[in-house]
Amino acid sequence: MAEVSKPIPLTKLGEEEFIDPANQACQGCAGSIVSRMVSKVLGSKGIRAQVACCGPAFMNIRTPSIYAEVFEGAGALMTGLSRAFKRMGRDDVIVAGIIGDGGTVDIG
Structure with missing residues (x-):
């Protein structure tokens, strides 16, 4: 069974940004805020998987x-990426999907 990690306080996330501030997300978009926080937690070991939805509007470039x-x-995209990295011996890479409502609820 997977081990659950302890919560990370927002004050400990650090100053490094992984989301480009000039993204195309709607102002105040909760998805872009969540994406920013998740990207800070994952750091440089994270790879974001996106499908057709509003998520690519705030895809990071860093x-x-x-x-x-x-x-x-x-799901298939993230599974394939995760297995490919494990096959290459890259167990340190974390594949995360931050998918908008168009890619999960109304269509996906």
Whole structure:
């Protein structure tokens, strides 16, 4: 069973930003705020997987991001990436999908 990590206080996230401040997210978008916090927690070891939805509007450019034009393919995309990195011996890489409502609820 996976080990649950302890919560990280927001004050401990650090100053380094992984989301470009000039992104195309709507002003006050909760998705972009969550994406920013998740990217700070993952740091440089994180890879973001995106599918067709509003998420690519705030894709970061400071860490690797992968985009696939498949609404229902988020789970398959992340599974494939994770397995590929493990196969290459890169167990330190974390694949995370931050998918908007268009890629999870109404279409995916």
